[in-house]
Amino acid sequence: MFKVIVTDPISETGIRSLTNHQEFEVSQKTGLDPDVLAEQLKDYDALIVRSQTQVTRDLIQSADRLKVIARAGVGIDNIDIDAATEKGIIVINAPAGNTIAATEHTMAMMLALARNIPQAYGSLTSGKWDRKRFKGVELYQKTLGVVGMGRIGTEVARRAKGFQMNILGYDPFLTEDRAKKLGIIKASLGEIAAQADFITVHTPLTPETKGLINADFLARTKEGVRIINCARGGIIDEQALVRAVNDGQVAGAAIDVFEHEPPENTGLTQNPRIIVTPHLGASTAEAQEKVAESVSEEIVAIFTSGSVQHAINLPHVSASVERKIRPYLTLSEQMAEFLMQIFKKAPEKININYYGELFLEDTGMLTRQMIKALLSYYLDSSINIVNVMQVLKAHGLSYSVQKNAAHKGFTNFIELEIANGDDHATIACTYLPGFGGRIVSINGYRLDMEPEKYLLYIDHQDVPGMIGSVGSILGENHINIGSMYVGRQAVGGNAIMVLTVDRPVSDALRDQILGIRALNDAQFAKIDIEQSAD
Numbered sequence: 001m002f003k004v005i006v007t008d009p010i011s012e013t014g015i016r017s018l019t020n021h022q023e024f025e026v027s028q029k030t031g032l033d034p035d036v037l038a039e040q041l042k043d044y045d046a047l048i049v050r051s052q053t054q055v056t057r058d059l060i061q062s063a064d065r066l067k068v069i070a071r072a073g074v075g076i077d078n079i080d081i082d083a084a085t086e087k088g089i090i091v092i093n094a095p096a097g098n099t100i101a102a103t104e105h106t107m108a109m110m111l112a113l114a115r116n117i118p119q120a121y122g123s124l125t126s127g128k129w130d131r132k133r134f135k136g137v138e139l140y141q142k143t144l145g146v147v148g149m150g151r152i153g154t155e156v157a158r159r160a161k162g163f164q165m166n167i168l169g170y171d172p173f174l175t176e177d178r179a180k181k182l183g184i185i186k187a188s189l190g191e192i193a194a195q196a197d198f199i200t201v202h203t204p205l206t207p208e209t210k211g212l213i214n215a216d217f218l219a220r221t222k223e224g225v226r227i228i229n230c231a232r233g234g235i236i237d238e239q240a241l242v243r244a245v246n247d248g249q250v251a252g253a254a255i256d257v258f259e260h261e262p263p264e265n266t267g268l269t270q271n272p273r274i275i276v277t278p279h280l281g282a283s284t285a286e287a288q289e290k291v292a293e294s295v296s297e298e299i300v301a302i303f304t305s306g307s308v309q310h311a312i313n314l315p316h317v318s319a320s321v322e323r324k325i326r327p328y329l330t331l332s333e334q335m336a337e338f339l340m341q342i343f344k345k346a347p348e349k350i351n352i353n354y355y356g357e358l359f360l361e362d363t364g365m366l367t368r369q370m371i372k373a374l375l376s377y378y379l380d381s382s383i384n385i386v387n388v389m390q391v392l393k394a395h396g397l398s399y400s401v402q403k404n405a406a407h408k409g410f411t412n413f414i415e416l417e418i419a420n421g422d423d424h425a426t427i428a429c430t431y432l433p434g435f436g437g438r439i440v441s442i443n444g445y446r447l448d449m450e451p452e453k454y455l456l457y458i459d460h461q462d463v464p465g466m467i468g469s470v471g472s473i474l475g476e477n478h479i480n481i482g483s484m485y486v487g488r489q490a491v492g493g494n495a496i497m498v499l500t501v502d503r504p505v506s507d508a509l510r511d512q513i514l515g516i517r518a519l520n521d522a523q524f525a526k527i528d529i530e531q532s533a534d
């Protein structure tokens with residue numbers, strides 16, 4: 001049973017795939033004190049939050065059972081990603097679920113700002129009939145500067161075009177071609193400052209975007225500009241904005257997100273020219289259902305099949321790539337596990353070759369799986385695909401990856417080489433649809449071996465009676481042989497055999513086998529074959 005705790009309000013309908021799943025137990029506990037949460041979190045496998053819960057380093061460090069932190073939304077600035085990565089915890093979000101909600105909120109804020117709707121509503125509901133004070137401006141033919149042309153920025157630009165605004169877009173990833181297709185102008189931040197009547201920000205909060213809209217930027221804007229922030233508090237310097245509004249450089253602002261939430265800056269929240277909402281960008285029934293659904297389905301997938309779609313601290317794998325590499329995820333890990341047990345030295349060099357169709361795919365997850373298996377042999381079991389690259393780096397190790405379109409006789413072929421000083425070992429695998437995963441080469445010997453739980457690897461001279469001698473010792477010790485795979489380079493030369501056995505081979509028995517004449521090496525290996533490769 002996997003235990004999931006939800007610590008911020010979330011759509012009940014959206015999390016049905018978790019609450020209805022027999023392998024998951026879901027507890028909803030909102031508003032917990034950080035100390036109480038830290039104590040309780042120790043019992044959970046997954047944590048779901050929105051933006052309120054602060055998932056700090058301290059909280060993460062004490063959560064020894066936690067495998068997944070899920071953000072039901074986009075922004076992950078309330079989660080310490082580095083701390084989660086170090087602890088091997090996958091952080092996921094729901095990147096697209098609230099795009100439309102945040103876009104529509106931005107449009108609502110822009111219109112409300114242009115027409116003074118909140119101020120006029122307040123006036124009328126307090127008994128006044130004042131039509132002069134609330135004369136607004138039109139959006140029609142005005143210039144809108146969009147800072148951050150990602151999902152939300154793009155949708156805002158599309159809708160603003162419907163109002164026949166001229167759009168200037170600024171984003172390091174915005175190409176001329178994409179801008180042209182959207183019918184907008186690719187601009188610099190300086191051009192937006194100089195030309196825009198309305199400016200809306202849609203970037204994440206990063207060290208680079210913190211204070212992006214600051215006193216210097218505001219001083220360069222058109223007098224009477226209107227500014228909207230439905231992205232993240234801190235992208236706009238709140239003090240600088242208040243000053244610019246008070247001295248008339250900025251005609252007004254619409255703010256949904258704050259440096260501190262709830263906001264402490266009353267110069268901002270009680271300013272008659274600044275309209276504010278309490279971080280409502282994502283607060284629609286539809287968006288809340290979508291983000292909850294997205295993270296719930298992904299949590300089920302992570303725990304039941306190991307599949308990850310929206311991880312923040314793992315390489316992104318699209319659904320189509322995931323389908324292609326899936327058969328190799330477990331197989332490549334098993335292959336690396338086996339290689340380490342027959343090599344028995346810490347790898348100083350790791351080299352991975354991908355051949356065939358995998359050449360075209362993003363194989364980052366497969367690389368992580370293999371390196372994780374190699375490192376886990378000597379290091380502790382807390383290594384996983386999330387923290388494996390950090391662990392590798394911390395041990396001063398590196399790896400190399402080559403890709404080759406050559407098929408090597410198989411549609412796909414993965415070869416793993418490890419070395420320590422002058423010693424090195426190689427292994428390779430492929431996946432045969434309908435037959436499953438196969439290890440097809442060990443240290444240069446070709447074979448066709450299905451990974452099994454208990455394996456006995458023997459390196460020997462190709463002399464008559466070798467198979468019989470090993471078989472007799474195992475038989476005398478009541479160890480049944482399931483199957484046998486052999487590979488040799490030349491008649492009478494060096495050869496290997498791998499036996500699948502029904503139970504573990506002890507060190508004493510292995511020593512007995514090592515006593516056989518013309519036998520060079522014998523290693524017993526145990527492979528985790530619990531997960532299916534299909």
Ligand SMILES: NC(=O)c1ccc[n+]([C@@H]2O[C@H](COP(=O)([O-])OP(=O)(O)OC[C@H]3O[C@@H](n4cnc5c(N)ncnc54)[C@H](O)[C@@H]3O)[C@@H](O)[C@H]2O)c1
Pocket residue numbers: 074075076095098099102147148149150151152153170171172173202203204205208209230231232256257279280281282283
């Ligand atoms: N108010 C809310 O409730 C609410 C709801 C949803 C999203 N958001 C926030 O909205 C923001 C945008 O979300 P999104 O889904 O569009 O994200 P996104 O990742 O799709 O887009 C962000 C864009 O910002 C760009 N960017 C990054 N640094 C930049 C810089 N220095 N200058 C210009 N552009 C830069 C990126 O290239 C990217 O295209 C995020 O901060 C998110 O947390 C807020």
Ligand SMILES: O=C(O)CC[C@@H](O)C(=O)O
Pocket residue numbers: 050051072073074075076098279281282283
């Ligand atoms: O959960 C929320 O309501 C806020 C979500 C929003 O800020 C986001 O970044 O997705």
